[in-house]
Amino acid sequence: MLKMANSFPEEVLEHVFSFIQSDKDRNSISMVCKSWYEIERWCRRRIFVGNCYAVSPRMVIRRFPEVRSIELKGKPHFADFKLVPEGWGGYVYPWIVAMAVAYPWLEEIRLKRMVVTDESLELIAKSFKNFKVLVLSSCEGFSTDGLAAIAANCRNLRELDLWESEVDDLSGHWLSHFPDTYTSLVSLNISCLGSEVSFSALERLVGRCPNLRSLRLNPAVPLERLANLLRQAPQLVELGTGTCLAELKPDVFSNLAGAFSGCKELKSLSGFWEVVPAYLPAVYSICPGLTSLNLSYASIQSPDLIKLVSQCQNLQRLWVLDYIEDVGLDALAASCKDLRELRVFPSDPFGLEPNVALTEQGLVSVSEGCPKLHSVLYFCRQMSNAALLTIARNQPNFTCFRLCIIEPRTPDYLTLQPLDVGFGAIVEHCKDLQRLSVSGLLTDRVFEYIGTYGKKLEMLSLAFAGDGDLGLHHVLSGCENLRKLEIRDCPFGDKALLDNAAKLETMRSLWMSSCSVSYGACKLLGQKMPRLNVEVIDERGPPDSRPESCPVEKLYIYRSIAGPRIDMPGFVWMMDEDSALRLS
Amino acid sequence: MAFEREDLNLEATELRLGLPGTDQDQSKEKKTPPGVKTNKRALAADVNEGDEFQSNANSDIKKRGQETAPPSKSQVVGWPPVRSYRKNCFQAKKTETEASGIYVKISMDGAPYLRKMDVKVYKGYSELLRSMEDMFKIKVGDYCEREGYSGSEYVPTYEDKDGDWMLVGDVPWEMFITSCKRLRIMKSSEARGLGCAV
Numbered sequence: 001m002l003k004m005a006n007s008f009p010e011e012v013l014e015h016v017f018s019f020i021q022s023d024k025d026r027n028s029i030s031m032v033c034k035s036w037y038e039i040e041r042w043c044r045r046r047i048f049v050g051n052c053y054a055v056s057p058r059m060v061i062r063r064f065p066e067v068r069s070i071e072l073k074g075k076p077h078f079a080d081f082k083l084v085p086e087g088w089g090g091y092v093y094p095w096i097v098a099m100a101v102a103y104p105w106l107e108e109i110r111l112k113r114m115v116v117t118d119e120s121l122e123l124i125a126k127s128f129k130n131f132k133v134l135v136l137s138s139c140e141g142f143s144t145d146g147l148a149a150i151a152a153n154c155r156n157l158r159e160l161d162l163w164e165s166e167v168d169d170l171s172g173h174w175l176s177h178f179p180d181t182y183t184s185l186v187s188l189n190i191s192c193l194g195s196e197v198s199f200s201a202l203e204r205l206v207g208r209c210p211n212l213r214s215l216r217l218n219p220a221v222p223l224e225r226l227a228n229l230l231r232q233a234p235q236l237v238e239l240g241t242g243t244c245l246a247e248l249k250p251d252v253f254s255n256l257a258g259a260f261s262g263c264k265e266l267k268s269l270s271g272f273w274e275v276v277p278a279y280l281p282a283v284y285s286i287c288p289g290l291t292s293l294n295l296s297y298a299s300i301q302s303p304d305l306i307k308l309v310s311q312c313q314n315l316q317r318l319w320v321l322d323y324i325e326d327v328g329l330d331a332l333a334a335s336c337k338d339l340r341e342l343r344v345f346p347s348d349p350f351g352l353e354p355n356v357a358l359t360e361q362g363l364v365s366v367s368e369g370c371p372k373l374h375s376v377l378y379f380c381r382q383m384s385n386a387a388l389l390t391i392a393r394n395q396p397n398f399t400c401f402r403l404c405i406i407e408p409r410t411p412d413y414l415t416l417q418p419l420d421v422g423f424g425a426i427v428e429h430c431k432d433l434q435r436l437s438v439s440g441l442l443t444d445r446v447f448e449y450i451g452t453y454g455k456k457l458e459m460l461s462l463a464f465a466g467d468g469d470l471g472l473h474h475v476l477s478g479c480e481n482l483r484k485l486e487i488r489d490c491p492f493g494d495k496a497l498l499d500n501a502a503k504l505e506t507m508r509s510l511w512m513s514s515c516s517v518s519y520g521a522c523k524l525l526g527q528k529m530p531r532l533n534v535e536v537i538d539e540r541g542p543p544d545s546r547p548e549s550c551p552v553e554k555l556y557i558y559r560s561i562a563g564p565r566i567d568m569p570g571f572v573w574m575m576d577e578d579s580a581l582r583l584s
Numbered sequence: 585m586a587f588e589r590e591d592l593n594l595e596a597t598e599l600r601l602g603l604p605g606t607d608q609d610q611s612k613e614k615k616t617p618p619g620v621k622t623n624k625r626a627l628a629a630d631v632n633e634g635d636e637f638q639s640n641a642n643s644d645i646k647k648r649g650q651e652t653a654p655p656s657k658s659q660v661v662g663w664p665p666v667r668s669y670r671k672n673c674f675q676a677k678k679t680e681t682e683a684s685g686i687y688v689k690i691s692m693d694g695a696p697y698l699r700k701m702d703v704k705v706y707k708g709y710s711e712l713l714r715s716m717e718d719m720f721k722i723k724v725g726d727y728c729e730r731e732g733y734s735g736s737e738y739v740p741t742y743e744d745k746d747g748d749w750m751l752v753g754d755v756p757w758e759m760f761i762t763s764c765k766r767l768r769i770m771k772s773s774e775a776r777g778l779g780c781a782v
Contacts, residue, residue, distance in 0.1 A: 081662035164669060192669065296670070349664045379664060406664050463663065488662070 014043045023048050042066060049073065050508050052090060052114065053533065056562040057098035068107045069133075070099070074114035076511045076556055077461075078486055080138065083513055083554070085539060087569040090114045093123075094567075100127035108133035115139070121146030125153035133159040143168035144193070151177035158211075161189040172197035172220070178205055187214035191240050191271065196220040207232040216240030219273040224252055230259035239263070241271035244298075248278040261285040270294035270319075277304040287311035291338075294319040296345050302328040310335045316372075317341040322358040322379060329362030333369025342366055343377040346406060360387040363403075367394040375400040382413040383440055388422025392429040401426055402437035408464035408489070411441040418442055424449030427457070437461035447471035451478020459484040469496040476500035486511040493551075494521035501529055509558035513537075517555055520548035525557070526575025533560045534575035535568075543573055690767040692720045692738075703761045709753050716740060720769060727753045737772040 017040055020026055030040040046069040049055060060067075074090025092114045099106055106128045116139045124131065131154045136142075144167060150160065151174060175197040178185075185205065190197070197220070206212060212233050217226075221242025230236070246252065256279065260266075266286045275298045290312045295305070296319040305320065305328045315336040322344055324332070332339065344362070348355045360383045366373060367390070374397045383405050412419055419440040427433060427450050434456055438446065442465035450457070451474035458481050465471070473496040475485065485507065493516040504510055504525075519536065522543075526534040536543055537554035564574040685702040699719055706712045709727075717723055725736035732751050733739045740752040742764045749768070752760070 078662065080667050081665045082668065083662045164667070166669075345670060346664060346666060349666050350659060379666075404664055408660070408663065463665075 010039050013039050017043055021046070045069060047071070051558050051560075052092075052095070053562060053565050054508070054558060054560045057095045059562065061098060061102040065102070066105075067099075067103050068105060069110075070095075070103075070106070070108070071110040071112075072114060073112045076486065076509060077113075077484070078488065078511055078513070079113055083488065085537065085569075085571060088537065088572065089565065089567055089569070091567060092116050093120045096120045096123050096127075100124075104128065105130055107131060110135040110137070111139055112137040113139065115141040116146070117141050118143055118146035118149070122149045125149040128154075130156055132156055135159065135161040135163065136165045137161070137163040138165060140166040144170045144172070144174040144195075148174035148177040151175065151182075152179070155182065156184055157182075158184055159187040160185075161187060162192050163189055165192050167193055169194045171195055175205065176201040180204075180208075183208050184211065185209040186211050187238075188212070189214070189216035189240065190218045191216045193218045194220065199225050203228060203232060209233075210235075212236065214238035214268075217242040217271060219243045219271075222246065223256070223279065227252075227255040227259040230256075230263055234262045235265055236263055237265050238268040238292075239266060239270070240294075241269070241273075243273045244271075244279055245274035245276060246279070248276060253279060253282055257282040257285065264289070266290070268292035268294075272298035272300075274298075275300055277301075280304055280308055283308075284311055288313060290315055292317040296321055296343065299323060299347065306331040312336060314338055319343040319345070321345050321347045322356045323347055324362070325357045326359055326362040326365070327357070329358075330365045330369075333365045337370060338372060339366070339370040340372050341375040342370075342373060344379060345377075346379040349379070349406065354381045360384060363387070364390050364394070367391040371395075372397075374398055377402040377404075377437075379404045379406060381406050382410070383419060383422070384412045384414045385417065385419055385422035385425075386412075386414065388419065389425045392422075392425040396429045397432065398426070398430040399432050400435040401430065401433060402435065402461070403439055404437065405440040408439070409441045410439075418445070420446040420449065424453070427453040432456055435459040438465060439463060443467050444471040444474070447474040451475050454479045454482075456481055458482065460486070462487045462490055464489045466490045466492065469493050472496035473499060476503045482506075483508045485509075487513070487515060489514040491516055494518055497521060498524060498528075501525055501532075504532055504557055505529065505559050507559065509556065511554075511556050513554040515555070516551045518549045519543040519546065519552055522552055522555060522575045523548075531559055531561065533558055533564060536573045536575060537571060538573070539571045686761055686764075688742075688764055688766050690716065690719070690769070692722070692769040693771045695720065701767070703764060708757050709760075713740060713752070716767070716769065722769065724769070729754070739770045739772060740767065741770050742767050 013036070017026075017029060020029060023046075026040060026044060030037045041063050042065065044064050045067060047060060047064060047067050048071045049060070050073050052072045052074050072092065072095060074092070075084050075088060078084060079088070090113060092111055100123055104127065107130055109124065109131075110133070116136055121142055124134070134150060134154075134157070142165075147160075147167075150157065172193070172195045175190075178201075182205075186209075197218070199221070202221075203225075206215065206229055213236060215229070215233065215236055216238070217229075217240055219242055221229075223242070223244050223246040226241055230239070260283050263286060266289060269283065269286075269290060269292070272295055277300055280300070287308065288311060291314055293309075293312060293315060295308075299321065300308075301323050302325040305324050309315070309318070309324075309328065309332050313335055316338050317340060318332065318336070320328075320343070324344065329344075332342075344358070358380055360380060363376070363378050363380070364387050373395055376398065377400075380403075383403065411417055412422070419438075420443055423438050423442070423446050427436065431453075433454065436450070436454065436457060436459070438461070444467045447466060447470070450460070454460070457479045460475065460479070460482065462485075468491055471490070472487075472492040475482070476496060477500060482503075487510075492512065497517060498521055522534055522536050525532065535556040536552045537556060538552050540546075540553065543550070543552060564576055568574060686704045687700050687702050689698050690701055691698045701715065701719070703712060706715065713724055722738045723736050724738045724740050725733035727733050741749050742752055742760070743766045744750050744763045745765065752767070755763070
């Protein structure tokens with residue numbers, strides 16, 4: 001066997017490995033034997049680190065010396081909803097510093113929920129001569145000055161994407177830092193920026209980049225400017241408009257309609273801040289070609305939405321506000337037979353009364369009419385077990401099912417029963433379900449169902465659910481493929497957590513806030529499990545100033561080979577064997 | 585109508601359950617929801633309490649909510665799970681329609697400190713000017729389009745969005761309240777050039 005493994009020259013094996021892109025497969029290859037491990041590590045070009053604290057930059061660089069592309073994720077998902085206090089962590093700077101030395105040929109950096117400073121951006125701009133792709137998704141900590149450094153220095157930049165990041169928007173002038181000789185832009189997403197960029201600089205940039213495929217503008221770009229931009233870039237595949245608020249002027253309208261009709265490759269539309277519905281027909285000509293439509297910022301009412309959506313027969317993805325109402329979802333179900341993903345966001349999340357006629361019926365219609373639908377995020381105010389049962393039977397192909405009933409602990413509105421049976425039907429029928437978020441009134445019973453049937457479940461989000469520890473125990477002991485579990489305001493305590501401690505090492509992370517896990521249990525877990533980082537996040541002060549039985553505010557547990565992190569703020573305590581730092 | 589009701593303060597004499605000074609519906613909402621940071625644990629007891637009120641709460645609130653803008657619930661941190669930039673879009677719209685007030689600073693030359701006033705409560709210039717006169721114990725002159733204010737040494741001016749100092753009264757009221765950043769009562773000696781005959 002050894003002879004056979006050595007009979008292929010390294011170059012041949014390397015060439016074969018180059019066809020294997022998936023991380024999982026690469027990891028499997030590296031475990032075949034020592035020589036394959038060596039060959040594989042030298043030719044791995046792309047690294048994905050799902051939790052930036054699970055491993056240290058030094059460890060990554062030591063094993064993989066020739067990386068060209070890295071993706072890092074920082075804060076836990078619940079940071080999106082302000083549950084992670086400011087200053088918790090997720091700093092990218094140490095990674096950039098290490099990579100600036102080790103990976104001079106780095107081409108791509110993709111970050112999610114990380115703190116990125118202008119210093120980091122300047123270092124990126126200086127250090128990587130062939131830098132091509134920068135994606136900052138839900139990041140924060142940087143300003144437009146950092147962007148100016150990237151624009152000015154990265155001659156080969158293809159992609160700059162600031163998806164939903166919080167940027168200190170000092171001025172729009174940064175865009176003018178792209179030199180006149182720069183022509184390689186393929187994708188630009190500045191939709192999260194507040195201030196105006198120079199329109200003439202933008203037009204010139206768009207005009208001189210023939211490979212531009214994706215352009216997502218910010219709200220500061222007015223409607224009148226859009227037509228010109230489109231005429232400069234008729235090859236666009238993805239467009240995010242700026243604001244669409246303008247008095248209806250026939251010449252502006254016809255100019256815009258003409259410009260849109262020239263964009264024959266357009267497949268994705270987004271933006272639509274503050275839309276005047278009278279302008280919507282300007283996009284009708286390209287609707288049949290659309291596969292993705294994001295109207296989730298547009299306060300367009302259902303009659304106009306129906307007119308728009310009915311023209312998009314090839315739509316695969318729709319993000320929309322609940323202004324679409326049940327009647328609009330009926331129309332969607334009738335027109336868009338290729339729909340794969342639907343997200344319905346609440347227009348008035350904090351209002352007490354429903355402001356729109358959107359109920360569980362809309363979701364039932366879509367599950368019935370759209371055979372390819374597999375991913376749903378749905379905010380509504382009422383639900384019933386019967387509807388969930390119908391949905392589960394209509395659509396057993398769900399891979400992602402996230403239902404948010406706005407009022408916590410809302411029961412089945414028809415029977416006033418918990419929604420255990422309904423969600424149970426979802427997990428039972430949808431055998432490929434990977435991601436689930438539950439809501440409404442739920443007892444431990446729903447977790448019994450989830451533990452029994454959720455065998456492919458990888459990510460589970462729970463809020464205001466369950467009766468006690470048994471619920472958590474069902475999930476941790478039953479869901480074999482669980483990677484991420486996030487829980488808030490559930491009465492889960494010490495026992496289930498300690499009984500299933502070993503399970504936590506098979507997962508990426510566990511988040512628990514406003515639950516009933518005691519400080520004592522956290523300490524015990526930290527001592528028992530050296531390869532877990534058990535972080536107690538508590539803004540009330542040191543946990544040992546309170547009794548050991550006192551529940552902690554928030555708990556974040558994740559597996560790590562890097563040991564305790566050294567950048568913790570004052571309100572985070574690491575539960576450890578001892579307080580000594582471990583060497584990475 | 586709401587104005588009259590406030591005067592009579594009928595609610596103070598109304599018989600009902602609940603602590604004095606709180607509305608019945610508000611007391612239901614203000615019961616600390618488990619998500620809010622307290623030292624209490626999220627107890628199972630809260631679960632049951634919430635249920636009973638669930639079906640009743642909405643109908644009660646529907647009845648109350650007709651006279652004023654619907655009250656929003658006391659918010660549980662991070663719930664519903666909507667990202668903050670989405671919330672910003674709608675909150676911006678809501679404050680416009682729900683009249684949270686447009687407060688601008690108002691200064692008068694020679695006065696030791698500035699005041700703040702909510703320009704949104706006025707229906708037009710005459711109400712605004714009368715209020716300014718009351719506040720600073722002065723009288724501004726009479727306004728005419730051609731000549732500005734005449735008959736007084738005090739002239740009302742405002743700073744607009746572009747940073748320019750403008751004479752109060754030239755533009756339609758609606759345009760004024762959206763473009764006015766601050767108010768200033770100038771003394772006529774400085775107001776020369778703003779079109780005032782003294």
